[in-house]
Amino acid sequence: MSRKKTLESSASALAQVEIEAAAAPHPGVIASAVGDSASAEALDRLNRQAQETKKAEYAKPLARAIQAVKLGDYATADKTALKLLEKDERLGLAWHILAIAREKTGDFASSLRAYEAALKLLPDHGPVAGDLGRLAFRMNMPEIAAQFFAHYRLARPDDIEGANNLACALRELNRESEAIEVLKTAIGANPTAALLWNTLGTVLCNIADSAGSLVFFDEALRLEPEFAKAYHNRAFAKLDLGDAQGALADCESAMRHPGSAEDLAMMRFARATILLGLGRLAEGWEAYEARFSPDMSEAPRFHIPGTRWSGEDLRGKTLMISTEQGLGDEVMFANMLPDILERLGPDGALTLAVQRRLVPLFQRSFPGTEVTAHRTVALEGRVFRTAPEVEDWDRFDYWAAIGDFLPSLRGSIEAFPKTADYLKPDPARVAHWKAELAKLGPAPKVGLLWKSLKLNAERARQFSPFEAWRAVLRTPGATFVNLQYGDCDDEIAYAKQELGVDIWQPPGIDLKQDLDDVTALCAAVDLVIGFSNATANLAGAVGTPMWLLTPPAAWTKLGDDHYPWYPQTRVFSPADFSDWNPVMGQIAQALAEKVAGAK
Incomplete structure (x- = not known):
């Protein structure tokens, strides 16, 4: 299949997206695909194409439609392009203008179909691929975006935005080494491009090198002192390192010069969670309304x-x-x-x-x-x-x-309940699981949670690799119970083959779908250890003792040493996401003491 046919196929798939989703915006770095389908440069290119059209009678209405886009009169641009398409449905430039007009009004479905038509009809489809890539990235489809951006770069290998956009898509696909290579080449040719230094910093954050990322955010800000995205992203690197005060200062600096309404909405949401993480609850909850901002696509x-x-x-x-x-x-x-x-x-x-x-x-x-x-x-x-x-x-x-x-x-912290048992598991199922667990012997039953299925490339760094659990799993005298939903076969096998540890798999339960029974199982174990995911919250809500692994400045701690939502919880936080061994050693030591005390 030719590259163009592949792109057309990707555009068709993108235009039909309607998926189940979780309405959950997450504060995080801002380093996305840049560029504008209606930029001055893009409109100049469209004007040149309009002047070169083979049918002279189309030149003036095409120019009027382009001018309407320039003026932000997208309704007129839309109407003019449609009239042209009624005369000639194979007029690729009219499809491109229609796509831009509808993208700008938020009608992404018909915009995508118009881009798809333009892609098939225009001889120079590089610009259309760039526009489609940005739209795919915005719709959280980085794999398709990467295909479009790679094609765009073939036509424009020296374009800074093209390099940035491809690197962003590769980063979201956890292909960080490829993203770094793209950026190294682009920075070598454009060493004063703050945009590229900022994106390189976000890639390092992805691979848990937050300290190293500061060097690149600092360089982006040296080159462009009012670069809001770099301030914002440096704030999140500082959060990873436990510096919430420094993160707040950077976030507020970012808000002074936002690049777009969407960026400002993300910055406001981030500021709300940082305030909460600092324990400034009155300010934080007031600012938390930012999670519903219409300018934030995930809201x-x-x-x-x-x-x-x-x-x-x-x-x-x-x-x-x-x-x-x-x-x-x-x-x-x-x-x-x-x-x-x-x-x-x-x-x-x-x-x-x-x-x-x-x-x-x-x-x-x-x-x-x-x-x-x-x-x-x-x-x-x-x-x-x-x-x-x-x-x-x-x-x-x-x-x-x-x-x-x-x-x-x-x-306030004082307003939180002193106990957490507001969810009531099925008592018959709790008794069932207690009976099943009793068959495993008298050792304490420890439920394990080590990942979340809702991991984008950025959030994944907050979860340790399974190999880091070695010290915990080798703690003698504990019986480990799998509470982790999703595909866990590789991890279960690793524990058995490499560590000689059997993690018990509860029979007859779907750990992802059957949440009522999962809650009963959580209530039946003696302790739950792991990261915050859906199951951890269920365990906390029924009052099960829990040891929770959180980022050092997690906003859900609300500035407290403990976990106000579930007061029976003990919190463990790594000092650095690049090294999980110290915190896992602390958990292993605490578990050994607990097991010894249970004898």
Whole structure:
């Protein structure tokens, strides 16, 4: 298949995207595909193409459409391009203009189809490949983006933006060594390009070299002292190293010169989580509303009719709440539900929308509450959440996202419950699992969690390689139980073959889908050790003792030495993501002491 046919196939696949999604924006680095399909350079190129069109009668309307794009009048550009296509549906330039106009108005689905048509019809499809690559990257499809960017670079090997964009896509695919090679070559030819130094810093962050990344962010800022993205990204490198105060200063510097509305929205969200990580809860929760900014593509759009609650007295009212963020956050924020029910009082009523797999657990835990499933989809680069099984919306006085209650209910560490057992596992299933675990002998039963399935290239550095668990797994006198969902065969085999350790696999349970039974299993073990993922939050919410591995400046610690959401939790944090041995040694020592104390 020719390269052009491959690109056309990728464009067709991209245009049909509609996927289930988790509405969970995460604060992180900003180093994405750059460029603008409607930049001055791009429009000059389109004007030249319009002047060179073989049919003279098309030249003037094409020029008018391009001028409309330049003026931001995308409706006129759209209308003019469509009129031209009614006359000649093989006019590739009109398709390209239509694609740009619809991209700018957020109609990504039809924009993609227009780009696809332009790609097939225009002889110089390099610029279209660049535009498609940026749109694919924005829609979180880095593999397709990398194909388009690689093609774009063939036509423009010396283009700085092309090198940056390809490196960003490769970074998101965990192909860091290839990204570094692309950037080294580009920096060698363009040593004063701050953009490239910044992206190189983000690649080093990906491979857990946060200290090394500071050198490159510093160089980007030396070259361009008001480079907001470099300030923002340096903030996250400092967070990795435990310097939350330095991170806040850099984040606030970044906000003074944002490159776009989307960048500013991400910076505001990041600042909110840094404030929370510093324990400045009043400021942090107020700023946390930034998670819903319409300028942030990952932020959920709630399709819920009615009046959103904004602090009114709820006694005797009928309230609909949608949980938010990812599944683990749904569980974590649910520790406010007893307080919310108390505010509603005996004459009030609560309807709660949760992830479908959580419905049975929440129905048991809150028997007076109507529990339904929400649905979240990503469509045209946006995330939408609704509750499709709710038919009568008029019965609600208010609706709220559950995080709306954080400022009033969790405004200080003292406001958090002293115990965490607000979710109620099925007692019959807890008894079943306790009986199964008893068959393994008298040793303490330790549940293990070592990864998350929601790992983009940036977040993956916060999870250790499985080999780093060696010291923990070799602790004598403990029986290890697999609680980790997803494909774990390689890790289980490694533990057996390399360490001589059998990690018990609970039979007859789907650790990803059957969350009600997973919760019962978590309640049956003596201790859970691992990283924060959905299962860890379920274990915490039923009161299971837990040792949690977190980043040193994790915002969910809220500036505390412990973990306010689950007070029975002990926290372990690595000093540096590039070296997990010290913190794993601490856990192994603590486990040995616990096992000895249980005898």
